[in-house]
Amino acid sequence: MTASMVMDPHPSVLHMDEKVHKGVELVMDHRYRNIPVVDDNGRYQGVFGVNCLLRMVLPKAVLVERGLTTVPFVADTLHDLYVRLKAVEDEPITYCMSYDASVVAPDTPLVETLLILYRTRTSVPVVDPESGLLVGMISYWDVYGKILEQQI
Numbered sequence: 492m493t494a495s496m497v498m499d500p501h502p503s504v505l506h507m508d509e510k511v512h513k514g515v516e517l518v519m520d521h522r523y524r525n526i527p528v529v530d531d532n533g534r535y536q537g538v539f540g541v542n543c544l545l546r547m548v549l550p551k552a553v554l555v556e557r558g559l560t561t562v563p564f565v566a567d568t569l570h571d572l573y574v575r576l577k578a579v580e581d582e583p584i585t586y587c588m589s590y591d592a593s594v595v596a597p598d599t600p601l602v603e604t605l606l607i608l609y610r611t612r613t614s615v616p617v618v619d620p621e622s623g624l625l626v627g628m629i630s631y632w633d634v635y636g637k638i639l640e641q642q643i
């Protein structure tokens with residue numbers, strides 16, 4: 492049993508030349524936590540994720556490393572957050588990419604794959620180690636769908 496047995500072989504992807512608003516659209520339409528980003532040849536480059544989106548809408552003052560630990564005095568509204576998001580929507584997708592996300596190969600053993608999924612708490616890209624091509628994505632939904640298919 493390997494990663495390829497539980498992966499979605501046709502995941503939604505973003506391309507390096509796309510804008511943040513396209514990533515937001517995919518996240519909201521499908522409730523993805525992260526979306527793989529590929530180059531023009533389908534080679535995996537990294538992931539666009541919701542944590543970065545959240546960082547973009549938070550006030551800069553609350554993100555200062557070793558800064559504030561609580562912010563009950565900040566009274567931003569949903570409209571304030573919207574304005575911050577709109578300010579970055581035309582930035583390139585690379586503005587909000589993680590290049591160090593955990594990946595697995597198609598032949599990674601299933602239990603090892605599930606452990607990575609558990610530890611990272613987000614979907615895992617499946618990348619061919621020789622070509623660098625994105626060949627799939629594994630989410631909790633994919634795994635549990637396959638597990639539930641085993642009912643007799």
